[in-house]
Amino acid sequence: xxxxxxxxxxxxxxxxxxxxxxxxxxxxxxxxxxxxxxxxxxxxxxxxxxxxxxxxxxxxxxxxxxxxxxxxxxxxxxxxxxxxxxxxxxxxxxxxxxxxxxxxxxxxxxxxxxxxxxxxxxxxxxxxxxxxxxxxxxxxxxxxxxxxxxx
Amino acid sequence: xxxxxxxxxxxxxxxxxxxxxxxxxxxxxxxxxxxxxxxxxxxxxxxxxxxxxxxxxxxxxxxxxxxxxxxxxxxxxxxxxxxxxxxxxxxxxxxxxxxxxxxxxxxxxxxxxxxxxxxxxxxxxxxxxxxxxxxxxxxxxxxxxxxxxxxxxxxxxxxxxxxxxxxxxxxxxxxxxxxxxxxxxxxxxxxxxxxxxxxxxxxxxxxxxxxxxxxxxxxxxxxxxxxxxxxxxxxxxxxxxxxxxxxxxxxxxxxxxxxxxxxxxxxxxxxxxxxxxxxxxxxxxx
Numbered sequence: 001x002x003x004x005x006x007x008x009x010x011x012x013x014x015x016x017x018x019x020x021x022x023x024x025x026x027x028x029x030x031x032x033x034x035x036x037x038x039x040x041x042x043x044x045x046x047x048x049x050x051x052x053x054x055x056x057x058x059x060x061x062x063x064x065x066x067x068x069x070x071x072x073x074x075x076x077x078x079x080x081x082x083x084x085x086x087x088x089x090x091x092x093x094x095x096x097x098x099x100x101x102x103x104x105x106x107x108x109x110x111x112x113x114x115x116x117x118x119x120x121x122x123x124x125x126x127x128x129x130x131x132x133x134x135x136x137x138x139x140x141x142x143x144x145x146x147x148x149x150x151x
Numbered sequence: 152x153x154x155x156x157x158x159x160x161x162x163x164x165x166x167x168x169x170x171x172x173x174x175x176x177x178x179x180x181x182x183x184x185x186x187x188x189x190x191x192x193x194x195x196x197x198x199x200x201x202x203x204x205x206x207x208x209x210x211x212x213x214x215x216x217x218x219x220x221x222x223x224x225x226x227x228x229x230x231x232x233x234x235x236x237x238x239x240x241x242x243x244x245x246x247x248x249x250x251x252x253x254x255x256x257x258x259x260x261x262x263x264x265x266x267x268x269x270x271x272x273x274x275x276x277x278x279x280x281x282x283x284x285x286x287x288x289x290x291x292x293x294x295x296x297x298x299x300x301x302x303x304x305x306x307x308x309x310x311x312x313x314x315x316x317x318x319x320x321x322x323x324x325x326x327x328x329x330x331x332x333x334x335x336x337x338x339x340x341x342x343x344x345x346x347x348x349x350x351x352x353x354x355x356x357x358x359x360x361x362x363x364x365x366x367x368x369x370x371x372x373x374x375x376x377x378x379x380x381x382x383x384x385x386x387x388x389x390x391x392x393x394x395x396x397x398x399x400x401x402x403x404x405x406x407x408x409x410x411x412x413x414x415x416x417x418x419x420x421x422x423x424x425x426x427x428x429x430x431x432x433x434x435x436x437x
Contacts, residue, residue, distance in 0.1 A: 121436025122362035
């Protein structure tokens with residue numbers, strides 16, 4: 001299940017929904033990304049997330065499909081928020097269910113690495129010293145490349 | 152009717168259903184557009200346009216449903232081939248006088264089979280999703296008039312539905328699910344418009360600049376006539392944009408990515424009429 005939404009999500013509710021009525025799932029890994037109050041500059045007061053409707057959902061769908069082709073997964077939920085968020089708000093949720101923990105851990109890690117480098121979202125941070133668009137990080141690309149080398 | 156009727160390509164010599172072998176057909180550019188509508192109470196339509204329905208953003212959801220349906224047509228229609236569609240576009244037009252939503256779907260690919268079943272499936276499922284999203288307030292909605300409008304490419308030749316579309320043809324006002332770019336400075340939301348048609352009559356490419364690039368260039372959406380492109384690809388579009396406005400020199404500054412019809416693309420990606428090309432900076436979500 002993939003959702004792009006302005007409203008807040010509840011990681012517990014989403015995880016329970018993914019597991020409801022299932023007894024074949026042996027492991028569920030849930031990752032939540034939060035807004036920090038420091039990034040390229042200190043004192044981040046808010047950020048605005050822009051996306052490219054249509055392509056965003058397709059890109060997330062493709063990332064989940066790739067994860068499902070690499071690991072035996074029994075359920076995946078990806079929720080990404082858009083619009084204006086403030087520090088401590090949840091931004092992104094990835095919940096991955098599998099029969100065994102290794103697949104769930106790795107697939108969750110993979111989905112986040114690919115989401116950060118391939119899904120069309122852009123962050124603009126609002127700080128005490130002005131607004132700026134967040135730059136891409138080499139570290140994110142390095143993280144995403146790990147999956148190409150190991151495959 | 153004799154079962155050997157050559158026009159029924161899904162029946163073999165014994166009149167049994169079979170999947171047509173397309174391996175030896177030449178590849179060509181195929182495109183099909185289909186449309187349909189869903190009638191509802193005027194109050195429902197008003198709620199839909201105001202975003203006041205309990206299930207949320209109705210048109211955005213129906214658009215995704217239509218796109219997904221087009222991709223899965225082969226799972227629904229028994230003798231359809233699985234196709235790698237290069238483009239699926241769903242448009243909605245809210246028609247207050249008729250109290251209905253017109254749904255249009257366009258599918259495209261380079262391949263060996265037509266894409267009219269994909270376009271028709273996309274319209275059908277987009278209409279069904281509109282029903283699902285609105286049924287809490289209006290169970291009497293009616294889906295209808297689903298038909299193929301145009302089909303191009305392939306051996307059987309081009310098709311255009313010879314039907315005057317009445318008053319619709321005169322004022323095709325396209326209603327978008329979201330207003331034009333609303334992220335500027337301290338913007339409160341993160342959406343840009345999608346799915347609008349060209350705002351000029353001649354064949355054209357619809358260009359979008361997103362996020363930091365939009366603010367740096369000061370341009371959100373622009374349409375470029377196809378005949379301005381020195382070559383029918385993304386590189387040609389960039390040249391045409393720079394000739395149109397020097398601000399587009401900024402496309403060469405820093406890392407700028409490109410998507411054609413919402414799929415990542417490069418300078419050599421070919422373009423044709425009504426393609427949607429987006430330029431944007433490296434992504435920073437998550």
